[in-house]
Amino acid sequence: DQQVKQNSPSLSVQEGRISILNCDYTNSMFDYFLWYKKYPAEGPTFLISISSIKDKNEDGRFTVFLNKSAKHLSLHIVPSQPGDSAVYFCAASAVGNEKLTFGTGTRLTIIP
Amino acid sequence: EPEVTQTPSHQVTQMGQEVILRCVPISNHLYFYWYRQILGQKVEFLVSFYNNEISEKSEIFDDQFSVERPDGSNFTLKIRSTKLEDSAMYFCASSETGKNQPQHFGDGTRLSIL
Numbered sequence: 001d002q003q004v005k006q007n008s009p010s011l012s013v014q015e016g017r018i019s020i021l022n023c024d025y026t027n028s029m030f031d032y033f034l035w036y037k038k039y040p041a042e043g044p045t046f047l048i049s050i051s052s053i054k055d056k057n058e059d060g061r062f063t064v065f066l067n068k069s070a071k072h073l074s075l076h077i078v079p080s081q082p083g084d085s086a087v088y089f090c091a092a093s094a095v096g097n098e099k100l101t102f103g104t105g106t107r108l109t110i111i112p
Numbered sequence: 113e114p115e116v117t118q119t120p121s122h123q124v125t126q127m128g129q130e131v132i133l134r135c136v137p138i139s140n141h142l143y144f145y146w147y148r149q150i151l152g153q154k155v156e157f158l159v160s161f162y163n164n165e166i167s168e169k170s171e172i173f174d175d176q177f178s179v180e181r182p183d184g185s186n187f188t189l190k191i192r193s194t195k196l197e198d199s200a201m202y203f204c205a206s207s208e209t210g211k212n213q214p215q216h217f218g219d220g221t222r223l224s225i226l
Contacts, residue, residue: 034214042219099160102155
């Protein structure tokens with residue numbers, strides 16, 4: 001099941017710079033997208049979401065961009081902080097459906 | 113901040129035994145979910161539950177699995193006759209109103225089948 005893909009397994013960013021995490025999807029029925037952060041031995045923590053009627057949603061340091069024509073979304077974190085070091089998952093749900101389909105995750109490391 | 117709590121954090125069970133994983137969703141949430149993550153694989157959906165019945169289930173969620181909300185606070189996942197391949201992290205989640213609302217996850221139960 002490759003409906004949601006995160007092609008970068010890892011990313012390292014200097015503290016204070018922008019972190020950009022990417023996610024691609026193939027299912028055109030997806031209409032709601034989320035980003036989660038996960039620390040070891042904890043469950044996924046919700047960060048930010050976006051509906052397909054929007055192309056951008058912002059919450060503090062976190063901004064999610066959605067490009068429906070490219071079936072691509074990205075998460076921008078600025079400025080990056082050491083506490084942002086974690087695994088980031090994108091997830092999506094389809095029209096009329098609550099089931100979340102997850103990507104494989106990207107491990108973000110913030111370098112002090 | 114309200115959170116989803118799961119117990120136990122780690123369960124070790126002999127193959128063929130039954131196991132019950134417990135979850136307390138966020139109190140004003142109406143939709144409940146179970147997901148699992150086999151080591152090295154993606155988080156995958158098992159089942160969603162609303163208004164005391166299953167609203168959707170994946171092909172993984174066969175007759176070996178069942179869910180129940182036995183009282184006003186707990187939400188359980190029962191796995192009958194466990195198999196080695198049931199070893200995974202099991203996550204419970206809840207959301208306030210279902211579709212287009214974020215699902216909030218517990219810290220999971222690590223299930224190890226011997």
